Amino acid sequence: MPASDAQPPQPLPEPRRSQLANGAGIVEIDLPEAPVVCLDLWCRAGSAWESAEQSGIAHFLEHMVFKGSEQLAAGEFDLKVEALGGNSNAATGFDDVHYHVLMPPEAAPEALDLLLDLVLKPRLEHDDFNLERQVVLEELAQSEDQPEEVAFQELLRLACPDHAYGKPILGRREALEAHTPASMADFHQRHYRAERCCLAAAGPLADLNLVSRLAASPLAELPRAEAIPPLQPLQLQPGRTRLELPRLEAARLLMAWQLPGAADQDTVMGGDLLTTLLAEGRRSRLVEQLRERLRLVESIDLDLNVLESGCLVLLEAVCEAERIDQVEQEVRRVLLELQEPLPSEAELERARRLVGNGYRFSLEVAGSVAAMVGNSQLWGRHHSLQQPLTWLQHWDPGRLSRELIPLLHPDRAFSLQAVPA
Amino acid sequence: MKRRQLPGGCPLWLIERPGPAILSAKLWLRGGSSADAPGRRGEAQLLAGVLSRGCGDLSGDALADLVEGCGAGLRCEAAEDGTLISLKCASGDAAQLLPLLLKMVNQPWLLDDQVSLERQLNLQTLQRQREDPFQLAHDQLRRLLYGTGPYGHDPLGLDEELAQIGVEHLRQRAAGFGQDGAVLVLAGQIPAAVEELLLQGLDASSWPCRAPQRAAGPVGSGRSAFATSNDDTEQLVLMLGASTTPLGAEQALALRLLHCHLGVGMSSRLFVALREEHGLAYDVGVHYPARLGDAPFVFHLSSSSDRAAEATGELLREWQRLLEQPISQEELELALAKFRGQEALGRQTSSQIADRHALVLGHGLPFDFADRCLAEAATLTPADLQAAAQSLLAHPSLSLCGPADALQQAEAVWQRQGFSC
Numbered sequence: 001m002p003a004s005d006a007q008p009p010q011p012l013p014e015p016r017r018s019q020l021a022n023g024a025g026i027v028e029i030d031l032p033e034a035p036v037v038c039l040d041l042w043c044r045a046g047s048a049w050e051s052a053e054q055s056g057i058a059h060f061l062e063h064m065v066f067k068g069s070e071q072l073a074a075g076e077f078d079l080k081v082e083a084l085g086g087n088s089n090a091a092t093g094f095d096d097v098h099y100h101v102l103m104p105p106e107a108a109p110e111a112l113d114l115l116l117d118l119v120l121k122p123r124l125e126h127d128d129f130n131l132e133r134q135v136v137l138e139e140l141a142q143s144e145d146q147p148e149e150v151a152f153q154e155l156l157r158l159a160c161p162d163h164a165y166g167k168p169i170l171g172r173r174e175a176l177e178a179h180t181p182a183s184m185a186d187f188h189q190r191h192y193r194a195e196r197c198c199l200a201a202a203g204p205l206a207d208l209n210l211v212s213r214l215a216a217s218p219l220a221e222l223p224r225a226e227a228i229p230p231l232q233p234l235q236l237q238p239g240r241t242r243l244e245l246p247r248l249e250a251a252r253l254l255m256a257w258q259l260p261g262a263a264d265q266d267t268v269m270g271g272d273l274l275t276t277l278l279a280e281g282r283r284s285r286l287v288e289q290l291r292e293r294l295r296l297v298e299s300i301d302l303d304l305n306v307l308e309s310g311c312l313v314l315l316e317a318v319c320e321a322e323r324i325d326q327v328e329q330e331v332r333r334v335l336l337e338l339q340e341p342l343p344s345e346a347e348l349e350r351a352r353r354l355v356g357n358g359y360r361f362s363l364e365v366a367g368s369v370a371a372m373v374g375n376s377q378l379w380g381r382h383h384s385l386q387q388p389l390t391w392l393q394h395w396d397p398g399r400l401s402r403e404l405i406p407l408l409h410p411d412r413a414f415s416l417q418a419v420p421a
Numbered sequence: 422m423k424r425r426q427l428p429g430g431c432p433l434w435l436i437e438r439p440g441p442a443i444l445s446a447k448l449w450l451r452g453g454s455s456a457d458a459p460g461r462r463g464e465a466q467l468l469a470g471v472l473s474r475g476c477g478d479l480s481g482d483a484l485a486d487l488v489e490g491c492g493a494g495l496r497c498e499a500a501e502d503g504t505l506i507s508l509k510c511a512s513g514d515a516a517q518l519l520p521l522l523l524k525m526v527n528q529p530w531l532l533d534d535q536v537s538l539e540r541q542l543n544l545q546t547l548q549r550q551r552e553d554p555f556q557l558a559h560d561q562l563r564r565l566l567y568g569t570g571p572y573g574h575d576p577l578g579l580d581e582e583l584a585q586i587g588v589e590h591l592r593q594r595a596a597g598f599g600q601d602g603a604v605l606v607l608a609g610q611i612p613a614a615v616e617e618l619l620l621q622g623l624d625a626s627s628w629p630c631r632a633p634q635r636a637a638g639p640v641g642s643g644r645s646a647f648a649t650s651n652d653d654t655e656q657l658v659l660m661l662g663a664s665t666t667p668l669g670a671e672q673a674l675a676l677r678l679l680h681c682h683l684g685v686g687m688s689s690r691l692f693v694a695l696r697e698e699h700g701l702a703y704d705v706g707v708h709y710p711a712r713l714g715d716a717p718f719v720f721h722l723s724s725s726s727d728r729a730a731e732a733t734g735e736l737l738r739e740w741q742r743l744l745e746q747p748i749s750q751e752e753l754e755l756a757l758a759k760f761r762g763q764e765a766l767g768r769q770t771s772s773q774i775a776d777r778h779a780l781v782l783g784h785g786l787p788f789d790f791a792d793r794c795l796a797e798a799a800t801l802t803p804a805d806l807q808a809a810a811q812s813l814l815a816h817p818s819l820s821l822c823g824p825a826d827a828l829q830q831a832e833a834v835w836q837r838q839g840f841s842c
Contacts (some may be wrong), residue, residue, distance in 0.1 A: 010442060033440050035765050068685065075697055078687035083755050087686055087764035102766060134700030141655040141725055142703055147552050246653065250549040282487040283482070295538060298545035318549060353492025357511055364441055364770040 008398065012385040015373045018211050020220045025198030027377040029385075030205045036086075037203030038370040039106040040100040041119050042378040045191035046093045047171075048164035048231050048309070056171015057093040057179055057187050060136050064184060065099065066090075067128040070121040074128055077118045081111055088115075094165055095231065095262075095308045096348055096378060102367055105204045116199075120192060120218040122182040132177060140170045147248040151418040152314070156244060159236050159256040159414035165307065188344060193225035200374030203366040234258055234310030241413045244421040248300065251324045252418040253331065255315040257408055262306045265381060269355070269391040270404050271311060275302045277343060277351040278334070278408075279315075284351075285334050290317065296327050308379060313408065321419045328417065332410040339405060342397040356392055423589035424790070427616060429627035431599065434778060434788065435615065436608040438771055444515045444609040445771040448506040448522050449655035451602035453499045454578070455571035455639050455714070461586050463543060463578015465499035468591045470539040472497045475530030476521070477622050484521070495516055497525070499576045502638065502713040503783050504598075509772055512610035519612070519622040520604070523628055526598045531591050532665045540583060547577050554822045555723070557650050558658040562820035565633070565646045566664045566717055587777035599630025604782040609771035635785035638714025640665050649828045654758040655728045657823030657831060661736055662719030665813040669786050670709040674794055675801055675809035676718060680709040680792075682719075682748055682756040682806075683739075683765065694739060695722060701732050713784055716812065733819075733834040740817055741838075743810040747803035760798055764791060816840055 016028045047058045068074040081088050100117050103111045143149045148322040160166030181211035199219060201210055214220060236258035259379055260267045279286045279302035289295045305312040319327045362368045363385065376383065425433040452715075457464045473488075474481035486496045488778055493510035495518075506525060510518050548555045560575060569574040577583070605619070612618060620626065641664020666673050683690045684707025695701045701724045708719040720740065724732035767773050781790045817840055821831050 010440075036767060075688060075693060079755070082686040082688045082762070083758050085758050085765065087762065104762070104765060129698040131697075135696055135703055137722070138656070138701070138725060139703035142723055145554055145654040145656055145723075221621070229734040247552055249547060282485040283489050291542075292538070296539065297547065298542055318545070319593060320545075350486075350490050350492075355492075360441060360511070361443065361509065361770075364443065366769070371830035 001002070010149050014384055017377065017382060020215060020223055022168055022194035022220060022224060024194045024219050024222060025377045026209055026211060027198065027200045027373045028205055029202040029373055031202055031366055031369065032204050034203045034366045036085070036102045036366055037201065037205065037208070038100060038102050038366040039107050039108065039112055039115055040098055040200040040370040040374045041115060042096055042098045042198050042374045043192050043194040043199065044095065044378060045187070046095045046096050047167065047169045048094045049191055049228070050164070050187075053175060054183070054187060055167065055175035055176070056136070057184055058097060059169050059171065060133070060176065060179060061122075061184050061188060062090050062092045062097050062099075063132050063136055064124055064129065065119055065122050065157070067125065067132055068123040070123065071117050072114065077114055080114055084110065085329045086111060092169055092170065093266050096375070098371070098374065100367065100370065105207070105357065108208055109198055109205070109213065110411070111209070113217070116218045120222065122188065124180055124185055129181045129184070135376040136176060137173065140173060143170065143355070147245045147418070148252065150245060151243065151252050155254045155256055156415045157416065158239060158241060158416065160234060161237055163232060163234055163309070165234060165309065165312065190226070190228070192222070194222040196225050197222065198374060198377045200370045200377060202370035202373070217361070231309045234261070234307075237414060238412055242417040242419070245418050246421045248418060248420040250318050251420065253315070253317040253319065253324055253327050253416065254416045255331070256412040257313040258306070259311040259313060259404070259407055261310045262308050262379065263381070265383065265388065266391045266394070267404070268304070268306055268311065269388055270395045270400060271304045271313065272355045273348065273351045273392065273395055274400060274404050274408065275313060277306050277347060278302050278338070280351070280354055285338065286331065289334050290327065290330055296323050296330060296332060299375070324417050324419060328415065335408060335410045339409065342401050345397060348395070348397055351390055356389055359388060424788075425616065427605070427619060427628060429463060429629045430632065431605045431628055431630045432632045432735060432782065433507060433616070433619075434604070434776070434782065435611050436606065436774055436775070437611055438609050442512040443771050444510055444512045444607065444611065445506040445775045445777040446504055446519065446522060446605065446607045447779035448526070448605045449603065449779040450504045450506075450526070450598050451502065451633050451783060453501050453503045454574065454576035455501045457574070457578070459569070460582055461590055463583035464586050464590060464594055465504055466576045466578060466677070467536070467540055467543060467583065467586055468594050469497040469499040469504050470543065471531055471536050471591065472525045472529050474535040474539065475532060477524035477528045481530070481535055487517065488521070489816050491518060493614050495521070501576065503560060505779070507772070512612065515612045516618055519615065519618040523619055524622055524824070526595075527623055527628060529595055531588055531595065533588050534590060536588050540586065543577050544583060547580055547583070549818075554652055554654050554656070554658045555721070557652065558660045558820050558822040561648050561650055561822065562662055562717070562719065562818065564659045565818040565820055566641050566662060567639070567649055568642055572712075573645045574712060581637055599628060602633030602783070602785070603630045604633055604779060606775045606779040608775035611685065631709045633783050633785045636713070638712060641715040646818040647832070647839070648820050648833055649832065650822040651825055651828060652822050654823050655725065656721045656723040657821060657827040658721070658725050659732060659736055659831070660719055660721050660820045661817050662708075662717050663814050663817045664715040665718045667713055668716065669790065672809035672813060674798055675806045676709065677794075678753070678756045678760060678798060678801060679743065679806055680707050680718070680809060681759040681763070682752055683707050685759045688755065691720065692738060696734055697733075699731070699735060701728060701735060705716065709811065710782070711780060726824050729823070729827035730830040730834050733831040734838060737834065737838045743814060744806070747807040750803060753803050753806070757798055761795060764795060773819070
């Protein structure tokens with residue numbers, strides 16, 4: 001393959017990192033050409049920090065935040081942000097939660113003040129709480145009407161027993177019905193603390209003076225956290241099961257493996273390479289064998305979910321119910337063939353180019369840059385934007401085969417067959 | 422921005438952008454699923470799917486090796502009004518990849534074996550989609566609004582007709598590429614001598630085609646109708662919609678502002694009324710795609726089946742309100758801010774820029790159409806928006822998917838509160 005870099009690659013912008021006196025993190029990336037600024041507030045307050053009774057409270061809190069704060073009435077934040085030509089959203093994961101706004105650059109200072117007030121000083125008003133609980137229960141019902149989501153939830157429950165990653169982020173219905181504004185305020189006060197929060201900004205930042213602005217903001221007033229036990233390490237249980245699901249039209253083979261946690265970003269890049277080599281594009285091993293040659297599946301995907309307690313590799317193959325055993329055997333065979341001999345350098349180079357370009361393409365958007373550096377900063381990872389591309393180059397067939405391929409052995413997977421009832 | 426013309430007549434637009442070394446190319450060919458002949462619904466999508474399975478001197482495998490080996494993305498997809506070929510790559514690889522675009526259109530292999538694989542995959546996708554209640558409600562609404570007309574089917578087609586489409590049909594269809602109009606837009610870092618690259622490897626030194634013209638598109642039924650689909654789900658899915666008017670038509674911009682008012686962002690009317698005030702839904706919004714013909718304008722909502730009557734009543738009330746009351750000046754200004762904000766957010770990446778221009782030019786509209794709309798939108802009044810609603814939204818249809826008792830409750834409300842035929 002001829003070299004792609006005919007012209008010298010442009011250097012990537014560097015993240016500027018700082019910290020407020022109370023330990024809250026700040027990271028900025030100046031993208032002078034971008035048409036919008038993204039402000040992204042991250043907090044170590046995903047569902048993995050819930051106790052059993054708190055099931056679903058991290059995500060429910062994320063909803064309640066938009067119902068107003070000390071200074072903002074319910075809905076006022078959205079109205080102000082959107083009237084300035086921006087938009088906002090939030091997402092709750094297992095490990096963390098983040099709240100982000102995209103704004104025209106001139107409106108970014110105002111949006112910053114609004115965002116911090118909103119997230120750090122939520123009102124949690126009683127009537128709004130009861131109404132929003134209905135919305136969360138509707139969200140749960142909507143996901144239960146998608147049999148594919150039901151199957152994935154069941155896979156995680158069985159593969160990650162006694163771990164937060166095996167429990168639904170949306171929560172259990174009975175637990176949701178028992179939550180109160182007071183129990184939610186407790187969760188907020190415990191987890192939305194200085195060293196557990198960080199603010200990321202990406203876009204044209206020249207006029208924002210972010211650090212001095214934040215020093216006089218509610219982020220600087222946050223108390224430090226009490227001692228909170230760290231997340232429990234993940235121990236994925238291999239196994240097999242079969243499930244009959246109503247309303248399923250096509251069968252699914254789902255499989256889950258564990259890789260090292262997100263702290264090891266070098267290995268995360270290796271995992272990205274390996275899943276790409278196996279299932280990204282027509283010439284990847286699983287797609288070529290199962291979809292193109294044997295024609296057993298409609299689609300086959302392998303996703304790397306980057307998580308703090310242990311990354312999860314999830315496979316999904318969609319096929320006719322009567323072919324599902326054959327599909328499982330073929331997946332096994334492809335994975336066993338990967339164990340030896342070594343993959344070729346050319347095969348690895350294809351994957352490297354796909355992963356590298358995917359990463360470079362994602363840097364075009366302020367929102368994805370802010371999310372990337374915000375998440376890294378939150379978890380104490382301080383590498384440059386260039387670093388993942390360097391790590392990528394250091395994976396060769398031998399190292400991949402020694403360090404990662406054995407972890408994707410079929411016997412290390414939990415495998416679930418979901419078939420129409 | 423430069424405007425050129427390829428030998429044979431295809432307009433070529435070059436949008437140079439500073440920044441990352443990325444190139445995005447979009448080739449828009451008039452004639453999508455709406456041009457599928459009766460009895461061969463699904464043909465445009467099937468053809469699009471096999472274009473990348475071999476062309477010119479490259480077999481399907483060789484083509485995939487080239488594209489994936491560069492870490493590039495290449496997609497061919499049919500929508501209602503056109504077929505779109507999209508390429509995204511590192512600009513250093515553009516010289517190798519750009520020649521593929523016209524080769525795929527002019528010299529596709531269309532091998533029987535590859536056609537039957539692609540047909541099988543599409544049939545399986547159609548089957549899998551039937552497990553999604555939103556898809557069921559949406560397909561049913563299409564039939565209410567467009568009957569068996571050109572917009573009456575999903576681009577994937579109908580099972581029994583798709584199964585009948587053979588290689589000869591695809592050959593005839595491919596021979597017509599460009600005759601109804603085509604346009605090519607490149608955005609990002611554009612290589613020198615780009616026309617030569619695009620024509621490289623063609624048999625002739627030109628590709629006969631013409632620029633897309635303004636032309637009348639498919640029409641809707643214009644009548645009010647009602648349909649249900651019985652499914653054993655937790656929620657009832659409601660879709661309330663009408664067929665309206667083409668992109669660029671007289672009242673289309675007023676409808677676009679109504680779309681912003683009703684369905685864009687968390688301060689939008691439907692979000693506030695149905696989710697924030699009543700807790701009736703998690704997901705609620707408006708679907709209003711750009712179309713050459715009478716575009717659908719659709720409210721969508723899913724709500725627990727035990728609240729079916731309330732949800733139906735509220736949704737119908739919101740539609741009725743559009744016909745009866747003008748929105749306030751304040752609401753209009755908010756809608757305008759959202760319209761401008763969406764335009765800015767939709768111009769972040771080379772792909773987004775190329776995509777938006779290809780769509781507009783493919784509709785036979787001027788290159789600066791979006792800017793003209795921004796200027797014109799500022800001159801519209803609440804009365805203009807109400808007049809558009811009265812002339813285009815007076816006879817909506819309701820499509821429901823859910824359990825039997827919820828359907829009954831919803832139907833009773835429709836009978837009482839619905840719209841005359």
